[in-house]
Amino acid sequence: MxxxxxxxxxxxxxxxxxxxxxxxxxxxxxxxxxxxxxxxxxxxxxxxxxxxxxxxxxxxxxxxxxxxxxxxxxxxxxxxxxxxxxxxxxxxxxxxxxxxxxxxxxxxxxxxxxxxxxxxxxxxxxxxxxxxxxxxxxxxxxxxxxxxxxxxxxxxxxxxxxxxxxxxxxxxxxxxxxxxxxxxxxxxxxxxxxxxxxxxxxxxxxxxxxxxxxxxxxxxxxxxxxxxxxxxxxxxxxxxxxxxxxxxxxxxxxxxxxEQDRHELSILDEELASFYRRSLLIIRTNTDNRGAIMAANDSDIMKFARDTYSYMWPRDGALISHALDRSGYYALTRKFFNFCKRGLAAEGYLLHKYNPDGSVGSSWHPWINARGEKQLPIQEDETALVLYALWHHHRLAGTLKEAQDDYEKFVIPAADFMTRYTDASGLPLPSHDLWEERYGVHLFTVASVYGGLLAAAAFAEYFQDKLRGMHYRDKAERMKAAVEGQMTAEGRFVRSLYWNEEKRIYEQDLTLDASMYAVFDFGLFPVDDPRVEATMKAIRERLWVKTEVGGISRYTNDYYHQMTKDIEKVPGNPWFICTLWYAEYVIAVAKSEQDLEEAEGLLRWTVEHALPSGVLAEQVHPFTGDPLSVSPLTWSHASFVKVVQEYVSKLKWFRHQQRDREDESDAKLLKQGSVKR
Incomplete structure (x- = not known):
């Protein structure tokens, strides 16, 4: 329940x-x-x-x-x-x-x-x-x-x-x-x-x-x-x-x-503004005072796996912290980054997940591969996204002068690990994907590592560490070039690459996956790149759940809590984060206020499929809309918060532009009137 x-x-x-x-x-x-x-x-x-x-x-x-x-x-x-x-x-x-x-x-x-x-x-x-x-x-x-x-x-x-x-x-x-x-x-x-x-x-x-x-x-x-x-x-x-x-x-x-929130919510109608505030509060309930931001604390999930979501996943925590930082809750997120700094392995990576007391959480990622060789049990995006979010934390909080300890104890070891953990082409070596199901080179991971390396370069440049800054930027650009060479097909990006040991080559995975939105969100490619447009268009068309419930699923033929094998109609259950990722894209490409209407509709879809209290689950039933898996999922609420922030920012910009045009038109009319007089 x-x-x-x-x-x-x-x-x-x-x-x-x-x-x-x-x-x-x-x-x-x-x-x-x-x-x-x-x-x-x-x-x-x-x-x-x-x-x-x-x-x-x-x-x-x-x-x-x-x-x-x-x-x-x-x-x-x-x-x-x-x-x-x-x-x-x-x-x-x-x-x-x-x-x-x-x-x-x-x-x-x-x-x-x-x-x-x-x-x-x-x-x-x-x-x-x-x-x-x-x-x-x-x-x-x-x-x-x-x-x-x-x-x-x-x-x-x-x-x-x-x-x-x-x-x-x-x-x-x-x-x-x-x-x-x-x-x-x-x-x-x-x-x-x-x-x-x-x-x-x-x-x-x-x-x-x-x-x-x-x-x-x-x-x-x-x-x-x-x-x-x-x-x-x-x-x-x-x-x-x-x-x-x-x-x-x-x-x-x-x-x-x-009242600490920085955003002008008066520009929204009260339903969306109230849900935004509710999401901030629910995020806070799942945040421990010592820094761990918990994915979810719904013990009902134990009936299925004899484990819970009551862990701090660095990826979830980083993206949630980023939304909180954009709201102005710097003191709260500071504790999260301290938590991650304490948890960083000597080699420079973060592990799968952590308990709230800082100890390592349970995991199903093995330390050896099928051939018995050592492999790291990591999702590399988790390390990269903490680094990415840490840069934005200091930039938004205005605390870069106080970031020396973070730079030395987290940024340098994490960025150095990411630069080492690459193949000859510049791509990251394989790790587990964000859904924790596949081991390979994943577009979401590559995009997050790219964003993390640029963040590390920005830190290095701020602290006058010029050689490191150049090194990190060079690695990021090589990675971008490798994506262009190996991770595109049919005019769009591909989800993953998997190593074929017999052929000694990477093979492409063309499965559509909502997480591919990361290619623009973390700056790997601009949002107006034709391949980004083609990728996001395919996600909207082929991952949208074609029932009265609607929403976007994770990927084609998603097995997790699968309710039907009719994947043409229901490619997977609708997830809040996936639906909101597409809303981010709509906002990013909008050229006018009218272009934001689809994004507003997706925000309202989110509100309509929450529990009456405002709680968002991880996913919903594709036919009934009932919550599935855990609730509340902290990441769901953070995604809503971030998309509302971007929506408000873009809407304000359009309205300022409109006022500027009106002022310019009025000025011309006044000038014409004075000439006539």
Whole structure:
């Protein structure tokens, strides 16, 4: 089930599913150690008439964020029981605390007793072995712990009374047919077992007396810490300042954070502008405070591969950082580049992917080839794109004077590696492609290496390192010439070259691939080159999904989550990033404001196929439009942000040109009038 409404503060990340069940709880890193491990934590309501959980089919929900903030706003109505709930969740921006506000509305003409149940099914350190949960009489909280992972669950009514649950349940689950303490809540009576260990869970109850046609407020919060002293400190802090203050300052903070964006969004209609702001916030939820920008944190994908997207891919991170830098979030992206600098191998390359703590992530790239010979398990574009993005980071932030350490510790070793890792013709040696499926020489990789070498040359020239600058530029130009000689066919560019050992030659792969847009985006060839035009025209015509859903697929006959073998109609599932790459091309070649209409349509297509909350998945079903694979995919949101930035820039330029022409025309008319007089 797709993840929705992510909220976090860079240390804690919480994901909900489509029913607003709490499913993922990451701490102490965004994306590392899922303390819930995709197990459902329930929220329920008891009345004398009936009991229901938040995913009950009779409970209608409208789930979104509260304005432009990282606070959720979920409106629930249960007509048969005459109840309405307003639920708002946020992760505090100063402390590692999840705060939930619940407003219960009694729509009947008589007073009622309503009990709220907050249940946590935790797997501390990402496993359910050896956890403990107990009721702490001083905190009046449930405390979960194992090793250096502690969480507390607390509550209070909105009437200013001391926080305390009216009851609680603690027990075991996942063994001896025990489902968990949430089942204990369904009769409105909790067992009050004081402690349990092993595979455990816990539930707290908060009872409210709600007058006729009135509302009552309730608060729940979860504190995250590494030891009991920190839990006690956090609990005291929440109670002293009140959970209301925490939620309010979180709401205010994200409004202020969005004001850092540099772009003139007033030129857009509000739907696109709001989605742009939402994308920035979702990107931030998947960014750890220590620099790792995570690809996605949807644990539901574990059902298919027993692994997740909760890694920092340098390529994704570089392109996401580039979009953030264009928005003005330099302090945030600075941490990403520091992360990459620490992770760079002594030979000058970055590996496949990394965990949020900086350790090397899992990989399926081998260190030997079919003949048993050593090969590097890398996607070379990942090294090149970090270098490319780093140059633009310093240029946009105005911090080139402070870039000496980056130049010496990242730029030189990375660029030197890229210049060495070439064949006699000047092309990069084989590596894995950006889709992580093929080993060869790929157009996307070549374009990114070209852009990275030019960035390295620009750094060298800034630091008066003239010989290196000349060397890097010479290598880049040789690479460009080799592409012209070996990577074109039928009037367009080709996706890849694969080495044929028997023939001792490279063979061309003519498969159309949306990633071939990189040939102009990273400056390898100008956007008006006829071969670029032919390549992009073929992508639009032959990779467009010919169903009511539309959108552009990755490549012809894409197997990943494939829904049909009718590749003429559906060459692959529509991906947001691929559709937006084509929109980049439309913007780049536009000669008038009218030429931007197709790009605007693709931006609207993106918005229309997001979840109602504004969350973008990796791809969507070609017939239903439902999200597929992980959601949210950070790269999807960053691509939308970048395309909007380019759209706004081009639109402003056209309108300035139009005003200049009008001013010039008015000046001529005035001059003619003065002559007549």
């Amino acid at each position: 797709a993840r929705d409404l992510p909220i976090g503060n860079g240390n804690v990340l919480v994901n909900f599913d489509a029913h607003y069940n709490l499913r993922d709880i990451y701490f102490p890193y965004v994306g590392q150690e899922n303390q819930a491990l995709d197990h459902l934590s329930h929220f329920g309501v008891w009345t004398a008439e009936d009991f229901f959980w938040i995913d009950h089919p009779e409970l209608s929900k409208k789930a979104s964020y509260l304005n432009d903030s990282m606070v959720t706003n979920v409106e629930c109505t249960y007509n048969r029981l005459g109840l309405a709930l307003l639920i708002r969740d946020g992760v505090d921006v100063q402390e590692n605390v999840l705060v939930r506000k619940v407003v219960v509305e009694n729509r009947w003409d008589r007073d009622r007793k309503v009990k709220l149940y907050f249940h946590l099914d935790l797997h501390l350190y990402g496993n359910g072995v050896g956890d403990t949960v107990y009721y702490d009489p001083e905190l009046k909280s449930l405390v979960f712990y194992k090793g250096h992972r502690y969480m507390s669950l607390s509550c209070k009514s909105g009437e200013g009374v001391e926080s305390a649950p009216t009851s609680f349940a603690i027990g075991q689950k996942e063994l001896n047919r025990l489902e968990g303490t949430w089942r204990d809540a369904e009769d409105g009576q909790l067992g009050r077992n004081p402690i349990a260990q092993g595979s455990v869970d816990g539930t707290i109850e908060l009872e409210l007396n709600v007058p006729a046609n009135s509302k009552k407020e309730a608060w729940f919060w979860v504190c995250f810490a590494r030891d009991m002293k920190e839990i006690q400190k956090l609990e005291r802090s929440v109670r002293a300042s009140s959970p209301h203050l925490l939620l309010q300052r979180t709401y205010n903070y994200w409004h202020q954070w969005l």
